[in-house]
Amino acid sequence: MPFKRPASVQRISSKESSRSESPGETPFPSKRVKLSEDTNALPGIKAYIVLAKLTPSAVAELFTLAEKNCEALCKEVNDADVVITAVGMRRRLERHIPWNIAKTKAIVTPKWLRDSVKAGHPLPYENYVSIQDLYDETVQKSALSVSPLGDPTIDAQRQEAHEGSHLSSTPPEVPAYLLPPLIPIVTDTSKLSYKSRYSCQRASPLVCPNQALALEFDIIRRSRALEGEERSALSYARAISALKAIPHKITSRQQVEDVSYLGTKVLSLIEEFLDTGHISEALSISDSPRFIALSLFSSVYGIGPNTARRLYALGLRTLDDLEAYYGVDPSEVKDEREFVELEKPSEKGHYASEASTSRAGGKPDVKGRWNDGSELGEDWVKIALGLREDLGLKIPRDEVEEMGRVVVKELNEIQPGCVSTIVGGFRRGKPESNDVDIIFTHPDESKVKDLCKRLVRRLYDRGMVSHVMRNGVRRRLDLIFAQPQIYWCAVIGWSGSIMFERDIRQWAKDKCGMKFDSSGITRRFDSKPFYPKSEKEVFDLFGLEWIEPTLRNADV
Structure with missing residues (x-):
């Protein structure tokens, strides 16, 4: 449906107004609309407005604003x-x-126009860049570089405003060690061996030559995990991680008899797959x-294998059964009971939160409770059941990036100079994600404390802390705040995959006598901490060859 302009700016003939407009096209009868002569806050500025993602109001x-304050509001972007x-x-x-x-062109956010009109002159673009x-x-096209009127007084005033804005809004300089390398480091796969016992010494792509075989093994692994057979599940997980790193398609059992974690049972199943194209088990x-x-059952947030087995023993078989058992009204939960949970800061200095909002029941506090003090127990399951249709949808990469951009923008409004990395499966190259994990830090470690709480409160107050990030679909978002000295440990620890993380911790223990996880690195015998200044430095510290995130997919 074409945009219907308000009466105050309606200048389209009946014939022209009947035409349908394409997204992003301003519905004008001519290329330019000249302004009235009573306002000129932005003389010399010719503007084009993209309608996408803007509400009619x-x-x-x-x-x-543009018609009253710009030299021209253009129909064609070229003008x-x-x-x-x-x-x-x-x-x-x-x-x-x-x-x-x-x-x-100068590509700016709507806030630039609003703020410039309020200021009475064009503001510098640098704080309003829409596309990074x-x-x-x-920035090079800053409207302050030239005065359209040629008035030296106006030029001086604008230059002063520009300098003042620059001084007041420039975030603190981020030290180089908190920034990723300008040129991404490429993995030298010739120095890695797929026969290694540790997946942190193997290159594991997202999709490997033996992906179909790995998927068959993953069914068995998941079954063992659901039944509480953890040792067996781990054995199959190790076999899968070994298969993921084999750089060629397996054509015979003999090819892989010397590969770690492929024992007699696993080799027999591989042989069966090669003969029949599947594994009967x-x-x-x-x-x-x-x-x-x-x-x-276990796909519902808050339900693990133990609870799933208990529910099955009670005779439950479907999600409808679960809703009846927990007394859930899906429409009521979806419309009224959204939530925020913040985890308390760990002793190691990182924070985590899972963010949504509430339209009923009051604001959440920092302990993840409602204002009436009720604890979140089975409520997690009830809420997850009510949101299961939304939470069951995968999140495409472009939406993950958009969610990250929105959150980072809001965070820097609170505390300029923050650094962030989107981690999880997104960082390993997955085209779709189940949730979005973002790690944040600030060069000044004193600024990190309570930053998570402040961010979630801001997002909540602005109506953005919700699974409703776009198109009314609720998404799960994990916010992780780390002290700057352990930032890269946190990035690695939250990038995964599960087996890669397990093995790099084991390698640190076995080969280096160190303890490693997302909260940092310490030497085991005296608890001395180490603070790597890059992700690669973590690998160097452990004597490991660099493996880029897209080659850390040691799980299916």
Whole structure:
């Protein structure tokens, strides 16, 4: 449906207004709309507004501001020198503006227009850049560089405003050790061996040549885990991690008899797969009503294998059974009972939170309770059941990036100078994620304390702390705050995969006499801490060859 402009700016003939407008196209009858002569806060500025991601009321507001304060509000982007957009990702902007054209324009957020009109003159673009890939291009086109009126007094005033804004808004300089390398470090796979006993010494791509075989083994592994057979589940997990690193397709049992963790039982199953194209035990498990039910139950947040087995023993078989058992009304939970939980800071100095909001029951406090003091116990399960349709949807990479951008922008409004990394499966190259994990820090460790609480409160107050990140779909978001000296340990520890993390901890213990996890590195015999200043330095400290995140997929 085309945007209907407000009466105050309606200038479209009946014939023209009947035409449908494409997304991102401003519905004007001519290329430019000249301004009235009574306002000129932004003389010389020719603006183009991208409609995408703007509400009708926001569009009406921006159109009115632009028409009254700019030299021209353009229908064609080629005629503009400033593009105003709420889009924050290159891929999405390219749906509305060709990238080669976008690179020749200043691409700013709607806040730039609002703030500039309020200030009575064009503000510098640097604090309003919408597309970070175009930061340099946008800043270079600062509207303050030239006075359209040629008035030296105005020029001086604007320059003073620009310098004052720069001094007041420039975040503290981030030390180099908290930033990723300018040129990504490439893994030298020739120095790695797929026969190593440790997955932190093997290159494990997201999809390996023997992926189908690994998936068959994963069915058996999941069955063992659901039944509480942890040792057997670990054995199959190790076999899967070994298979994931084999760089060639297996064609015979003899090819892999010397590979770690592929014992007699596993080799016989590999042989069966090579002969028949499947593993009969995996097929039998997949068809088992018990496995299907336990898998279904354990997919609900808050239900682990033990609880899943208990529920099955009570005769429950479906999610409808679970809803009846827990007394859940899905529509009520989905519409009214969203939540925020913050984990207390650990002694090692990192924080974690899982964020949503509440439209009923009051604001959450920092202990993850409602204001009435009720503890979150089985409520987690009830809420997860109510949100299961949304939480069951995978999150595409572009949405993960958008969620990260939104949260980081809000965080830097609270505390400028923060550093962040999106971790988890996203960092390992997965095209879709179950949730979004973001690690944050600040160069000043005193700024990290309570930052998580402040961020969640801000997001809550702004109506953004919710699974509703776009299109009304709720997402799970984990926020991890680390002290700057352990930032890279946290990044590695939260990047996964599970077996990679397990093995790098084991390697640190076996080979280096050190304790390692996401909270830092200490020497075991005297608890001396080590503070690596890059992700690679962690590998160097342990005497390991560098393995980039996309080659740490040691699980299916």
